[in-house]
Amino acid sequence: MTVASMPAVHATGLHKRFGKVHAVRGLDLTVQQGEVVAFLGPNGAGKTTTIDMILGLSAPDQGTVSVYGHTPRGAISRGQVAAVMQTGGLLRDITVRETVQLNAAMFDSSRPVDEVLDRAGILEIADRRVEKCSGGQQQRLRFAMALVSDPGLLILDEPTTGMDVAGRRDFWAAIRADAVRGRTVIFATHYLEEADAYADRIILVRQGTVVADGTAAQIKNLASGRTVKASVPVEDRELLAGLPSADSVAFEGARVTVRTRDSDAVVRYLLNRTDAHDVEVASNNLEEAFLALTGEDAAPQTSDTALEGERAS
Numbered sequence: 001m002t003v004a005s006m007p008a009v010h011a012t013g014l015h016k017r018f019g020k021v022h023a024v025r026g027l028d029l030t031v032q033q034g035e036v037v038a039f040l041g042p043n044g045a046g047k048t049t050t051i052d053m054i055l056g057l058s059a060p061d062q063g064t065v066s067v068y069g070h071t072p073r074g075a076i077s078r079g080q081v082a083a084v085m086q087t088g089g090l091l092r093d094i095t096v097r098e099t100v101q102l103n104a105a106m107f108d109s110s111r112p113v114d115e116v117l118d119r120a121g122i123l124e125i126a127d128r129r130v131e132k133c134s135g136g137q138q139q140r141l142r143f144a145m146a147l148v149s150d151p152g153l154l155i156l157d158e159p160t161t162g163m164d165v166a167g168r169r170d171f172w173a174a175i176r177a178d179a180v181r182g183r184t185v186i187f188a189t190h191y192l193e194e195a196d197a198y199a200d201r202i203i204l205v206r207q208g209t210v211v212a213d214g215t216a217a218q219i220k221n222l223a224s225g226r227t228v229k230a231s232v233p234v235e236d237r238e239l240l241a242g243l244p245s246a247d248s249v250a251f252e253g254a255r256v257t258v259r260t261r262d263s264d265a266v267v268r269y270l271l272n273r274t275d276a277h278d279v280e281v282a283s284n285n286l287e288e289a290f291l292a293l294t295g296e297d298a299a300p301q302t303s304d305t306a307l308e309g310e311r312a313s
């Protein structure tokens, strides 16, 4: 495999446990060079744990990670990967420019400091002390620090947490402008809109595994299923195990709620095989659908089903 065709990240069968918490459960991930990938999932899905393993900050209990064909630490020491984490890593008493200069000194070759500050949109506050910077400015400073080694792969863990809408937009404009040069970007986020707006590809994680993987359009398609509600007699409930195309089945009193991408098949089954009545069919909104795909009762989706979702549209 040539260096140019080698994946930026290749992870197989990753597992990580913290005591009783099985945070990452058999996660596979391949990111090609030049992709901008969102790692999307609810709190506790395992995004940060996975990112830490890609960055070599923690070792998997099982499985392997390579970054440009090297170990994560090997890739970092070559300046091939850099990260913008949510917190930490800043000294309060020095200026913005001094912070980036210090960081640049760690690498054999680095981009000019002022160019990097300009790229991150903080050149005009270069002489401000870090402690006087707002949360959003500090995140841009972390971004500048990450750019200084001109890494092929940039990893951002929820970089816009705590920023207002305008700050978030500006931050992403700076990232996108920089990514145009072919940089690979992986970012973790809770926000479906952020993933939709800025990623070429979305990897949906839930309970430590990948539940869907595709373009934003494919994921939205998957997510744009229907909800079927019906009253089902208790004695017929066992039959619901055979429901076709059900992404999830939940009970509330006499009512059952089925999330599905094929509501016709679900309704046909309910009416033909059970004594269901008062059947209602409704479209999911995007937010509900995201919850359906990542919630406790969601069924895993493979990348094949992601593609089927698009073909079906």
Ligand SMILES: Nc1ncnc2c1ncn2[C@@H]1O[C@H](COP(=O)(O)OP(=O)(O)OP(=O)(O)O)[C@@H](O)[C@H]1O
Residues within 6 Å of the ligand: 018, 021, 022, 023, 041, 042, 043, 044, 045, 046, 047, 048, 049, 050, 190
């Ligand atoms: N050092 C640790 N010790 C114990 N449990 C941990 C540790 N780090 C993570 N966990 C647990 O592992 C699970 C996955 O956490 P992780 O931070 O990877 O999720 P996440 O998807 O990044 O969530 P968030 O969006 O809230 O940051 C959670 O249940 C978390 O409580």
